[in-house]
Amino acid sequence: MSSRGIAPPRRQRFSLSVRVSLLLMFAAIAPLVITIVSSEVLSRPALLTQARTSMDTDARERVQLINTYLSERLLDAGTLSQVPTVQSFLATPPARITADTTTHAIYALAAGIYRDKRYTTWALFDPAGHLRLYFPLNTKPQPHGQYLVPPADLRLATTGAQVFFSGVYFDAKTQKASVDIYAPIIFVAKTTVPQLLGFMRASLNIDYIVDIVQSERGANGTGSYAFLLDQNGVRIADTDSTQRFKAVAPLAPDAQVSASSEALYGNSNNVPVIADDALANALHDKQTSSTFQTTPSGQNEPFEVTRHAATVVPWNYFVLSPISTITAVADRQLRITAIVAAIALLLAALIGLYIGRRLTRPILYSVDYLRRNSEALNTLASKQKSAAAEQRWVVDSSQVGLQSVQYYTGATSVAAHRLRDIANEVVLRWPEIDARSVQQAMGEIINAAQYIENAAHYQDISNQKLATALKVTTQVTEQLATGATSAADAATQLEQVVNQLRNVVGR
Structure with a gap:
C-alpha cells in the first residue's frame, strides 16, 4: 500500500472568469493608456509651442497696430508743423498778428482735429513755452501738474528736431488716458540758418490703444489678458481697468519726481506698485520680443507670457495666458479618455465575467x-x-x-x-x-x-x-x-x- 504525501495548501487564485475579465480589461485599456501617454508626452509640448506661436502672433499684430497708429499721429504733427501759415503765425510777433494770419493758423490746427476724432486740442507755443494759439477755441490746454509744458518736454521740443510723445496722463473727470505729441516748428530757408519758431503740441486720447488692449481679455483662452507698460514699468493700459497706472516695480527717484510734478498717470503722489520681478526684468531685455513663464502677482497659477516692444514709443506689450488654459485641450482629452477608459473597463469587466x-x-x-x-x-x-x-x-x-x-x-x-x-x-x-x-x-x-x-x-x-x-x-x-x-x-x-x-x- 503506497503512502500518500501531505499536499501543500493550495494558494488562493483568481477564478478563470475574473482572469478573462482582467485580460479583456487590459486589452481595452492598453490603447487608451497609450493615448494618454502620447498626449502627455507629445500633445502638451506641441500645445505649448502652438500657444506660444499664437500668442506671439497676436502680440506682434497688436503692437503693429499700435505702431501704425502712433506713426500716423506723428505724421499728423510733423506735417502740420510744416504748414506755412503755422510757421508764419509763429514767426510774427504777437503785437503784429493779424486776424487773417490767426485764422489761417487756426485752419491748420483744425485740420489736425479732423485727422483723428481722438485729438482733444492742438496748440502752438513759442520757444519759451508760452501758449500762442490753440484749437478748439473753447478748449484751452490745461497744465500738467505744475507745468503747462513740462521742462523735459520743453527742452526736447526746443533743442531737437524730432516729433515725440510725452508721458501718459489721465483725466479723472473724463476717465481717459492721453499723450501729448510735440513737434518742433523750424523755418528752413535756403539762404539762412534754420530758425526755431516754436513748437506744436497735440493732445491725443489713447482710447484706440486702450481698446486694443482691452479686446485681449480671453482672446488667448479662458483667463488670458494683456497690458501695456511704459518706459517706467507702469501699466498704461490693461484688460483690468483697476490695474491701470500701477507699476511692476518702484520707479527710479528721478522718474518718480517727474511723474509727481507732471501729474503723470493722473497722480501727483507716488505711483502705486504691484511688484512683479519677472515683468520688471523683462523690461530690460534688449530683444524686441521674448517668451517666458511666471506666476504674476495676484495669480495662483503659472502663466505663459509673451512680450513685444513697440518701436515708435518705449512701451512693451504683454500677453498672458494660464498654462492650464493652454493645455486645456490636452486636459480635456485626458478627461474624455479617462471617462472612456472607465466605461471600457466596466464593459470589459462585465463582458469578461459573462x-x-x-x-x-x-x-x-x-x-x-x-x-x-x-x-x-x-x-x-x-x-x-x-x-x-x-x-x-x-x-x-x-x-x-x-x-x-x-x-x-x-x-x-x-x-x-x-x-x-x-x-x-x-x-x-x-x-x-x-x-x-x-x-x-x-x-x-x-x-x-x-x-x-x-x-x-x-x-x-x-x-x-x-x-x-x-x-x-x-x-x-x-x-x-x-x-x-x-x-x-x-x-x-x-x-x-x-x-x-x-x-x-x-x-
Whole structure:
C-alpha cells in the first residue's frame, strides 16, 4: 500500500472568469493608456509651442497696430508743423498778428482735429513755452501738474528736431488716458540758418490703444489678458481697468519726481506698485520680443507670457495666458479618455465575467463530476482496504488452525506407528504367552492401528488441500490489497487532476 504525501495548501487564485475579465480589461485599456501617454508626452509640448506661436502672433499684430497708429499721429504733427501759415503765425510777433494770419493758423490746427476724432486740442507755443494759439477755441490746454509744458518736454521740443510723445496722463473727470505729441516748428530757408519758431503740441486720447488692449481679455483662452507698460514699468493700459497706472516695480527717484510734478498717470503722489520681478526684468531685455513663464502677482497659477516692444514709443506689450488654459485641450482629452477608459473597463469587466462564466461552467461541471468520482474512489479504496485487512485476519487465523491440525495429525500418525510396532513385538514374543487369545487381540490392535494410520493419511491429504486453499486465499487477499492500493493511488492522481482544474478555473 503506497503512502500518500501531505499536499501543500493550495494558494488562493483568481477564478478563470475574473482572469478573462482582467485580460479583456487590459486589452481595452492598453490603447487608451497609450493615448494618454502620447498626449502627455507629445500633445502638451506641441500645445505649448502652438500657444506660444499664437500668442506671439497676436502680440506682434497688436503692437503693429499700435505702431501704425502712433506713426500716423506723428505724421499728423510733423506735417502740420510744416504748414506755412503755422510757421508764419509763429514767426510774427504777437503785437503784429493779424486776424487773417490767426485764422489761417487756426485752419491748420483744425485740420489736425479732423485727422483723428481722438485729438482733444492742438496748440502752438513759442520757444519759451508760452501758449500762442490753440484749437478748439473753447478748449484751452490745461497744465500738467505744475507745468503747462513740462521742462523735459520743453527742452526736447526746443533743442531737437524730432516729433515725440510725452508721458501718459489721465483725466479723472473724463476717465481717459492721453499723450501729448510735440513737434518742433523750424523755418528752413535756403539762404539762412534754420530758425526755431516754436513748437506744436497735440493732445491725443489713447482710447484706440486702450481698446486694443482691452479686446485681449480671453482672446488667448479662458483667463488670458494683456497690458501695456511704459518706459517706467507702469501699466498704461490693461484688460483690468483697476490695474491701470500701477507699476511692476518702484520707479527710479528721478522718474518718480517727474511723474509727481507732471501729474503723470493722473497722480501727483507716488505711483502705486504691484511688484512683479519677472515683468520688471523683462523690461530690460534688449530683444524686441521674448517668451517666458511666471506666476504674476495676484495669480495662483503659472502663466505663459509673451512680450513685444513697440518701436515708435518705449512701451512693451504683454500677453498672458494660464498654462492650464493652454493645455486645456490636452486636459480635456485626458478627461474624455479617462471617462472612456472607465466605461471600457466596466464593459470589459462585465463582458469578461459573462464570457468567463460561460467558459468555466462546463469545466466547473466536469470538476464537480471528477471530484465526486474521486470521492467515490476514495470510499471504495477505503472499503477495499478494510476488507483486505479482515481477509488477512481470516487467513492468518486459518493458517494458525492449519498448523495445529498438522501438529495433531503428525502426532496421531506417530502413535499409530508406535502401536503397530508394539503389536508386532508382542506377536514375536508370543510363545511365551497364550498364543490364540493374544494373537487375536493383537490382530485387532494391528487393524485399529492400521485404521488410525489410514485416517491420519486422509487427514494429511485434507490438510494439504486446506493449505492449498489458504495459499490461494492469501494470493486473492494480496491481490485485493494491491487493488485497494491501486484504487487509492488512482484516487490520489484524480484528486491532483481535480486540484489542477480547480486552479485553472479558480475554484
